[in-house]
Amino acid sequence: MLRRDAPRIRVRRVPTFDRETAAGGYVGTYLDLSHLNLTLAITGGIVLLLGLVGGYIRNTFWISEPIVATLVGIALGPALLGIMPGIHPSTHPGAFMHELARLTLALAVMSAAIRLPMTYISDNWRSLTIVIGGGMIVMWLIGSILAAFCFSFGWMAALLVGAVVSPTDPVLAGVVTSGSIAERNIPGRIRHLLCAESGLNDGLAMVVVALPMILMQHADAAALSDWAIEIVLWEVIGGIVVGAAIGWVAMHLLKWSRRRALSETHSTLTIGIALAVTTLAVVRLMGSDGILAAFVAGAFLNRAIDDSERIHEHIQEAIGRFFILPIFLVFGAALPWQQWFSMGWPVLVFALAVLCLRRMPLFLLLGKIVPDIHTRRETLFAGWFGPMGISSLFYATLAVQETGFEQVWPITALVVLASVVAHGITAMPLVRRISTDMCEET
Incomplete structure (x- = not known):
């Protein structure tokens, strides 16, 4: 997030865990190291089980793997059985959930960048500018x-909540942008648009999340200056530059290695994961965030991967499942x-309203001017599949740590839960029924 020497941002420390308050706190952020092995055994076992029967569950019951992982987390967590002792709710979000979300996002955006066609971003910059540039701002304002x-809280807090639920989650979006079913039924331009x-x-x-976060602490002209320097220049532009530099080096090293037959095709999977972790760590050590840098680095690495290597994408998805599903297990328990x-009722009304109104009206208005969207069915499809997930959890935990505004966590958690369920249930039937018609129209 912000540089450690930033004078105006105060990071709140996670309080000591209190078992007496464990049953009803805000989020599971405390990792009891004495029970770490049991927690890892449960998590690994659930991921193994989903790997064995995930296809049957998805095709038979039309529910996604994140839903199953979240439900298992609820069942095993303190709310019901309480047999996941390694994860406890504490009084407010802290480092464990935040860093777990950061690592998951870095791997997810790296995977998204590698799945895109080599020149997609440069060839489709008009569509991306409309959907991301204008779209994210509109979704932020609608959520606010x-x-x-x-x-009952003020406009600045409302702007913060709206910003936290504004990003589209790459983990949940992957349900309709990757896999053989999506490739057979959804036009590539729609899949790639949602993926990018x-x-x-x-x-x-981070640009829209940090602005109200800073203004909540320092509502003056200096706060705007901090936002412009620390966030726009350092976090965004700096992240792009650093990610591009790391990705450029990785791209040329991979090409050099291939020319000399020093690496094999399947090593690309390892390189992608290693690049995501390396980029995240390097940028984090520099005091920045690293999520955007990981995507940019992946986009450069993508230029060194030829089409013959993309047949191994299913292996990459399997590896990604191992890193991604655990956070939904933790989320369910917390x-x-x-x-x-x-x-x-206000929090329930808000979650349902965000689910229905945050994105769909925007695409109904902008769908006609987005070059990659050709029909009304495609507009409705892209307007619905903009899920909120790990990215919102990441920014919610960040907001609580930076501002102490703890209400942002339960609000965001219910929005994410609603999105996991709604988009997870509708993904398979809509991909098979609606998107088939889209392919016929195109």
Whole structure:
């Protein structure tokens, strides 16, 4: 996020875990190291089980793997069985959930960048500019208006909540942008548009998240200067430059290695994961965030991967599943049930309103001017599949740590849960029924 020497941003430390308050805190962010092996065994076993029967569950019951992982987390977590002792709710979000979300996002955006055609971003910059440039701002404002309507806090807090739920999640979007079923039924330009959008706007969302976050602490002209320097120049532009530099080096090293037959095709998978982790760590050590840098680095690495290597994408998805599903397991175990009950109907109304109104009206208005969207069916399809997930959790935990505004966590958690369920249930039937008609029209 912000540089460690930034004078105006205060990072709140995670309080000591209190077992007496564990049953109803905001989020599972405390990792009990004494039970780490049990937690890893449960997590690994669930991922193994989903790997064995995930296809049957998805094709038979039409529910996605993130839904299953979240439900298992709920069942095993403190809310029900309480047999995942390594993950406990504490009083507010902290480092564990935040860093787990950061690593998951870095791997997800790297995977999204590698899945895109080699020159997609440069060839389709008009569509991306409309969907990401104008689209993210509109989704931010719509979410903020809904937050101001549903809750009693002020406009600055509403702008923060709206910003947190504005990015499209690459993990959940991958349900309809990757895999053989998606490739057979959805036109490539739609899949690639959703994939690129979800990969890019996770890092760019820092611009809209940080503005209200800084203004909530320092509502003066200096705050705007900090935002412009620390966020726009350092986080975004700096992240792009650093990610491009790391990706450029990795691209040329891979090409050099291939020319001398020093590496094999399947090593690309390892290189992609290693590049995501390396980029994330390097940029983090520099005091920045790293999500956007990971996507840019992946886009450069993509230029060194030829079409023959893309047949191994299913292997990459399998590896990605191992890194991605655990966070949904943790998320399910950490859901803030008591906070939802205490907040009452407004939080439920907000979650449902965001699900229906945050994105669809935007695409109905902009669909006709996006070059990659050709028909009304495609407009409806792209307008619906803009899920909120790990990226929103990442920014929610960041907002709580930086501002102490703890309500952003239970609000975001319910929005993400609603999105996981709604988009996970509708993905398979709509891909098979609606997108088949789209292919016929094109």
